[in-house]
Amino acid sequence: MEPHEKLHHDGVDLRRWRLEDAGVVLRLVTESLEHLGPWLPWAKPGYGMKEAADFVGKNDRDWAQRTAFNYAVLGPDQQVIGAAGLMSRIGPGGLEIGYWLHRDFEGRGIMRRAVIALIDEGFRLGADRLEIWHDEANARSGAIPKSLGFIEVDRCPVPEDQLAPAGSGTHLVWRLTASGLPRRPE
Numbered sequence: 001m002e003p004h005e006k007l008h009h010d011g012v013d014l015r016r017w018r019l020e021d022a023g024v025v026l027r028l029v030t031e032s033l034e035h036l037g038p039w040l041p042w043a044k045p046g047y048g049m050k051e052a053a054d055f056v057g058k059n060d061r062d063w064a065q066r067t068a069f070n071y072a073v074l075g076p077d078q079q080v081i082g083a084a085g086l087m088s089r090i091g092p093g094g095l096e097i098g099y100w101l102h103r104d105f106e107g108r109g110i111m112r113r114a115v116i117a118l119i120d121e122g123f124r125l126g127a128d129r130l131e132i133w134h135d136e137a138n139a140r141s142g143a144i145p146k147s148l149g150f151i152e153v154d155r156c157p158v159p160e161d162q163l164a165p166a167g168s169g170t171h172l173v174w175r176l177t178a179s180g181l182p183r184r185p186e
Helices: 019-031 049-065 110-124 141-148
Strands: 005-009 010-014 068-074 079-089 094-101 130-135 153-155 168-177
Touching: 005 110, 010 110, 019 079, 049 068, 049 130, 068 110, 079 110, 094 110, 110 130, 110 141, 130 141, 141 168
Parallel strands: 094 130
Antiparallel strands: 005 010, 010 068, 068 079, 079 094, 130 168, 153 168
């Protein structure tokens, strides 16, 4: 089954990243370094056009290889405000959901709705489980899986190369299976 290049849930749209999005990625990340940097080791001073171009290029290659399906999250005026995706790095049958958002759009439920779109797409693609991994100290990231019926299934050390400045060094692992899907209003 082919992944959809556009997703939608409750007023939030996602679309596949385009190579020409490197400039917008650069702007989003550099404007949000204080917000993203504590939790994402790659979001640091010196993030430049090379890193942004590498990000969209890798997303394009991953899509072609079917190892990840990453999307630009679109805001109210269809401007790109963040990223969310499905990645096959948790083993056969599973997809990990990852996300980040520009600081100006936090606290509006946008990412929660984007994750719902990814849940629907992940199970449509045939995943038997979806997982969200985040640092134990990152309460905002943890609020999303908790609110969507994911179950905490593990705590594990963060690999040295993924340790972020504000991180505790422990990843929480949340899992949702198709049989565990909560009923939600459409």
